Amino acid sequence: MRGSQVGRRFVALCAVLLAGLMVPLPAAAQEDGARPQGATLRIGLQQQIDSLNPFLGYTLASTDIFRSIYPTLTTYRAADFEVEPELAEKWETSPDKLTWTFHIRPGVKWSDGQPVTARDAAYTFNRMMTDPAASTANGNFVENFDTVTAPDEGTLVIRTKTPQATMLAIDAPIVPEHVWSKVTDVASFTNDQMPVVGSGPFVLTDYRPEQDVTLTANPDFWRGPAKVAQVQFIQFKNSDAAVQALRKGDVDVVQKLTPAQFDALAGESDIQQVKGQGRRFFEMILNPGAANSENEPIGTGHPALKDVRVRQAIDHAIDRQALVDRVMGGYAQVGGGYLPPIFGDYHWNPPQPRPFDLAEANRLLDAAGYPRGADGIRHTPQGEPLNFDFVLHGNRSEDIQVGEFVKRWLSELGIGVELQPVSDNQLNDRTTAGAFDMVISGWSANPDPDYVLRLQTCAARPSPSGGGNTDSFLCDQQYDDLYNRQLGEFDKAARVDLVNQAQARFYDQAAGLILFYQNSLEAYRTDRYAGFTMQPAQDGVIVAQQGYWGYYGAEPTEAAVNGTSGTDYSTVAWVLGGVVVLVGVVVALVFVRRRATADTRE
Amino acid sequence: MSDLLATVPDQAPSSAGRRRFARFLGGKVGGGLVSLFLVAVLGFFLFRVIPGDPVRTMTRGAPVTEQQIQVLRERFGLDQPLWKQFLDFLGNLLRGDLGTSYTYSRPVGDLILERIGPTVLLVGTATALAVVLGLWMGSRAAWRHGGAFDKTSTSVALTLWSVPTFWLGLIVLMAFGVGVGPIPGLFPVGGMSSPDTPPEFLPQLLDVAHHLVLPALTMVAVIYAEYLMVMRSSLLEEMGEDYLTTARAKGLREDLVRRRHAVPNALLPTVTLIFLRMGLVVGGAITVETVFSWPGLGLLTFEALRVPDLPLLQGIFIVLAGSVVVMNVLAELLYRVLDPRVRES
Numbered sequence: 048m049r050g051s052q053v054g055r056r057f058v059a060l061c062a063v064l065l066a067g068l069m070v071p072l073p074a075a076a077q078e079d080g081a082r083p084q085g086a087t088l089r090i091g092l093q094q095q096i097d098s099l100n101p102f103l104g105y106t107l108a109s110t111d112i113f114r115s116i117y118p119t120l121t122t123y124r125a126a127d128f129e130v131e132p133e134l135a136e137k138w139e140t141s142p143d144k145l146t147w148t149f150h151i152r153p154g155v156k157w158s159d160g161q162p163v164t165a166r167d168a169a170y171t172f173n174r175m176m177t178d179p180a181a182s183t184a185n186g187n188f189v190e191n192f193d194t195v196t197a198p199d200e201g202t203l204v205i206r207t208k209t210p211q212a213t214m215l216a217i218d219a220p221i222v223p224e225h226v227w228s229k230v231t232d233v234a235s236f237t238n239d240q241m242p243v244v245g246s247g248p249f250v251l252t253d254y255r256p257e258q259d260v261t262l263t264a265n266p267d268f269w270r271g272p273a274k275v276a277q278v279q280f281i282q283f284k285n286s287d288a289a290v291q292a293l294r295k296g297d298v299d300v301v302q303k304l305t306p307a308q309f310d311a312l313a314g315e316s317d318i319q320q321v322k323g324q325g326r327r328f329f330e331m332i333l334n335p336g337a338a339n340s341e342n343e344p345i346g347t348g349h350p351a352l353k354d355v356r357v358r359q360a361i362d363h364a365i366d367r368q369a370l371v372d373r374v375m376g377g378y379a380q381v382g383g384g385y386l387p388p389i390f391g392d393y394h395w396n397p398p399q400p401r402p403f404d405l406a407e408a409n410r411l412l413d414a415a416g417y418p419r420g421a422d423g424i425r426h427t428p429q430g431e432p433l434n435f436d437f438v439l440h441g442n443r444s445e446d447i448q449v450g451e452f453v454k455r456w457l458s459e460l461g462i463g464v465e466l467q468p469v470s471d472n473q474l475n476d477r478t479t480a481g482a483f484d485m486v487i488s489g490w491s492a493n494p495d496p497d498y499v500l501r502l503q504t505c506a507a508r509p510s511p512s513g514g515g516n517t518d519s520f521l522c523d524q525q526y527d528d529l530y531n532r533q534l535g536e537f538d539k540a541a542r543v544d545l546v547n548q549a550q551a552r553f554y555d556q557a558a559g560l561i562l563f564y565q566n567s568l569e570a571y572r573t574d575r576y577a578g579f580t581m582q583p584a585q586d587g588v589i590v591a592q593q594g595y596w597g598y599y600g601a602e603p604t605e606a607a608v609n610g611t612s613g614t615d616y617s618t619v620a621w622v623l624g625g626v627v628v629l630v631g632v633v634v635a636l637v638f639v640r641r642r643a644t645a646d647t648r649e
Numbered sequence: 650m651s652d653l654l655a656t657v658p659d660q661a662p663s664s665a666g667r668r669r670f671a672r673f674l675g676g677k678v679g680g681g682l683v684s685l686f687l688v689a690v691l692g693f694f695l696f697r698v699i700p701g702d703p704v705r706t707m708t709r710g711a712p713v714t715e716q717q718i719q720v721l722r723e724r725f726g727l728d729q730p731l732w733k734q735f736l737d738f739l740g741n742l743l744r745g746d747l748g749t750s751y752t753y754s755r756p757v758g759d760l761i762l763e764r765i766g767p768t769v770l771l772v773g774t775a776t777a778l779a780v781v782l783g784l785w786m787g788s789r790a791a792w793r794h795g796g797a798f799d800k801t802s803t804s805v806a807l808t809l810w811s812v813p814t815f816w817l818g819l820i821v822l823m824a825f826g827v828g829v830g831p832i833p834g835l836f837p838v839g840g841m842s843s844p845d846t847p848p849e850f851l852p853q854l855l856d857v858a859h860h861l862v863l864p865a866l867t868m869v870a871v872i873y874a875e876y877l878m879v880m881r882s883s884l885l886e887e888m889g890e891d892y893l894t895t896a897r898a899k900g901l902r903e904d905l906v907r908r909r910h911a912v913p914n915a916l917l918p919t920v921t922l923i924f925l926r927m928g929l930v931v932g933g934a935i936t937v938e939t940v941f942s943w944p945g946l947g948l949l950t951f952e953a954l955r956v957p958d959l960p961l962l963q964g965i966f967i968v969l970a971g972s973v974v975v976m977n978v979l980a981e982l983l984y985r986v987l988d989p990r991v992r993e994s
Contacts, residue, residue: 179724
C-alpha cells in the first residue's frame with residue numbers, strides 16, 4: 048500500500064532529522080557584525096511582562112525594565128536606599144512645604160538625540176493627572192499634586208495639595224514629550240516601536256512576547272556607559288528549567304529560587320549563590336472585626352478575635368524561629384516589626400517581643416473568658432467550641448506548612464483550626480470581603496514606607512461598593528494619627544521615629560503577625576561575571592532592585608566580553624548538509640527495496 | 650433522497666449528487682455556526698463563574714489608589730451590569746472584535762494570533778509524529794498480537810501514557826537538556842529560539858528546530874499510545890475477515906496482505922480520532938508549554954486563568970472551540986471521500 052510506504056519513509060525521515068539535530072552544535076567564538084561588541088548579561092526571568100507602556104505596566108518584571116530605560120527624578124542609592132539625585136540634580140521646598148522645585152540635570156539626552164528637559168517631566172506628570180489611562184500604573188504618585196509646571200527647561204515646579212514627605216520617592220518613569228504627545232490613546236499604545244526612546248543606562252531594542260527582552264547599553268548615558276553591551280531577560284515558566292539553564296551556562300543570573308533549588312547549587316563550580324535580604328514580609332492576619340469604611344461590620348470573622356488578648360495569645364503560641372528553620376530552611380529572618388530589615392532606616396524590632404510561651408497564651412485566653420472544658424477544648428461564653436478557619440494559598444507549600452504548624456500549636460491551647468487552602472483569587476476575594484478568621488498575607492515593601500503603612504489605616508478599608516486596599520482591617524485611631532503625622536514630617540529622623548511608633552502600635556494590636564521576612568535567593572555564573580552592584584551593599588540582590596544598579600554595575604569577565612556563547616551556524620549548515628545526504632540515501636534504499644518487492648506481487 | 654429522485658427521474662445523477670452534497674454541506678456548516686454561537690454564550694458566562702476580581706488580582710501588591718481601581722473597572726466595563734456586558738460582547742464578536750486583554754492592554758485577537766503559530770508548530774509536529782508512530786506500531790502489534798513486539802510496544806506506550814506529563818517533561822529536560830553523567834546537554838532547556846540567532850531564515854529555522862526537539866519528544870511520548878491502541882484494536886477486528894484469507898490464497902506475502910488489505914480497512918476509526926485531536930491542536934499543551942517555556946496558547950491560557958483575564962479567556966475559548974467544530978465538519982466531509990458507504994446512505 049502506498050500510504051504505508053509513504054508513512055514508513057516519513058518515519059525514516061523524522062528519525063534521521065532527529066538524529067541530525069542530536070549532533071551537538073559546537074559553540075565557537077565568532078565575530079557577528081549584527082551583535083554589539085562586548086558582554087551580554089542574560090537573566091532568567093520568571094515573572095510576566097504585562098506591558099512595555101510605562102503608564103500601564105504593573106508587574107515587577109515590567110517596572111524593572113522601565114527603571115533601566117526611563118529616567119526618574121530621584122533614585123535610591125545602591126548601598127543603603129538613601130535618596131539620591133537622578134534626573135533632578137537638586138531640589139528645594141517652599142516654607143509652606145507645598146511647593147517643590149526640582150532642578151533638572153543639564154546635558155542629558157534622549158536616545159534619539161533630543162535633550163531631556165523639565166518640560167518632559169511636566170508633560171509626564173500632567174498626562175498622569177489629566178488622562179485616566181495614563182494614571183493606571185503610577186497614578187498614586189500624582190494623587191496629591193495640585194499643579195506641575197516647567198517655567199524653563201531646567202526647572203520643574205510641583206505644587207501639592209497637602210504637605211507630603213514622600214516627594215523624593217516618586218518612582219514614576221519620565222517619558223519624552225516629543226514621542227508621547229503623538230500618542231492619543233494611552234490605553235491601547237503598546238510602546239513596542241524599537242528602539243524605544245529613553246534615556247536610562249539601557250535602551251530597549253528588542254522584545255519577543257513570552258520569550259525575551261533585549262536592552263542595549265546607552266553609550267550616551269550621563270553616568271557613563273554600562274560595562275555590559277546588552278542585557279537580555281529570558282522568560283522561563285518553570286523555575287527548574289531556569290536553574291538548569293544556569294548550570295548549563297545558557298543564562299548568567301537566576302532569581303526567585305526556592306530553598307531547595309538554592310541548596311542544590313551549593314558547591315557547583317562557576318556558580319555563586321546570593322542569599323539576599325527580601326523586601327517581602329510573610330504575615331498572618333487575625334480578623335480584628337472587619338468593617339467597611341462606613342464602619343458597618345462585614346465578613347465572617349470570629350467574634351473572639353476582636354479581643355486583643357485573644358490575638359496576642361495566638362501570637363504567643365507561634366514559634367517564629369521554628370517556622371524559619373523548618374518551613375523556610377533557614378532562608379528567612381524571624382519577623383518582628385512591620386517593615387523588613389532590608390530598609391534599615393525604617394526597620395523596627397519590638398524591644399520586648401512576645402516570646403513563644405504556651406503558658407502565657409493559656410493565661411491570656413483564660414483571662415479573656417474562653418475557659419477550657421473538661422475535654423480540653425476552649426469554649427466561647429455561649430458554650431460553643433473555639434474554632435477558627437485559616438485561609439491559605441493552596442498552591443504555595445510554605446503556606447500549607449505554616450498552617451500545619453499553627454494548627455498544632457493552637458490545638459495545644461485548646462483551639463481548633465480548620466485549614467482552608469484556596470486559589471490566589473479566592474484568597475484575595477475572601478480577604479477583601481473580611482470572610483476569614485485567620486489568613487496568610489504578605490506585601491513587598493518599598494524604601495519609602497508610606498504605601499505599606501497606609502494599608503493598615505482606617506481609610507484603606509473597602510467602601511460599601513467594594514474597592515479599598517486594606518491589609519488587616521485594623522482601624523485604630525492611634526495608628527492613624529501616627530500615620531498622618533509621618534506623612535507630613537519632612538525631617539528624616541523625626542519621621543523615622545513616627546514610623547517606629549506606628550509599627551509599635553501595630554505590633555501591640557496583633558491584628559497582623561509578621562512571621563518572617565523571606566530571603567531573596569539568586570545565583571550567578573562566576574566564569575562570566577566577576578560581580579554586580581548589589582542593593583543594599585550588605586546582603587543585597589541583583590535583580591529587581593529599586594534602581595538599575597545591578598545591571599549597570601555588572602562586571603563581565605574576559606570570557607564574557609569575548610563572547611564564547613552562541614551557535615556557529617556554518618557548522619550547523621554542514622550538519623544539515625549531512626542530514627540531507629543521509630535522507631537521500633534512506634529514500635534511495637527504500638525505493639530500491641520497493642522495486643525488489645514488486646516482483647513478488649500478483 | 651429517493652423521493653427527490655422519483656420526482657425528477659430524468660435529471661442527471663451527477664447534478665442530483667451535487668445538490669445533495671450542497672445540502673449536506675450547508676447542514677454541517679450551519680450546525681457548526683450554531684455550535685459556535687452557543688460556545689460564545691457559554692464562554693461568556695462560564696468564565697464569570699471563576700472566583701476573583703480581575704482588577705483586584707492585577708493590582709494586588711501594587712501601590713494603587715481607590716481612584717485608579719475605579720478607572721480600571723470602567724475601562725474594562727466591569728462597572729456595567731452583566732446583561733449590558735453580554736450585549737457589548739456579542740455586538741463586538743459579530744464585528745470580529747474579541748475585546749482587549751486586561752493584563753496585556755492589547756487586542757485579544759492580536760495576542761492569540763501571536764501565540765497560535767508556536768502552538769500549532771509544537772502540537773502539530775508532535776501529533777503528526779505520534780500518528781505515524783502510533784499507527785505503525787499499532788498495526789504491527791495487532792498483526793502478531795500476543796507476540797513479543799505486541800507486548801513490549803503496548804506496555805511501553807501505556808506506561809508513557811499514564812506518566813504525568815510534567816514529570817516526564819522534567820526528566821527529558823534533565824537528561825537531554827542539561828545532560829546526566831556521560832550524556833552532554835544537547836538541547837536548549839526552554840524557549841522557542843535564542844535571542845542571539847542571526848535573523849536569516851536558515852539559522853532561525855535550525856534554531857527553532859533545535860528548540861522544538863525536547864517538547865515535541867515529550868508530547869509524542871505521552872500521546873502516541875492513543876493511536877497505537879485504536880489502530881491495534883481496529884486491526885484486530887479486521888483480522889478474522891474472509892477477504893484476508895482470499896488475499897493470502899492469492900499467494901500474497903503476509904506483509905502485503907497487512908499493508909494493502911487489512912490496514913486500509915482498519916484506518917477508518919483512527920481518522921475520526923485524528924481529526925478529533927487535530928481540533929485540539931490549537932488548544933496546545935499547557936503542561937508541555939510550561940515545562941519548556943514554549944511561548945504558545947497554552948501558556949497564554951494559563952496566565953489568563955490566573956487573573957482571570959475574561960476577554961482573553963473568552964477569545965481563546967472561542968478559537969479553540971471553533972477549531973474543534975471546523976475539524977469535525979472536515980472529518981465528516983472526509984468520511985464521504987474515504988468510505989463510499991457513507992456517501993450512499
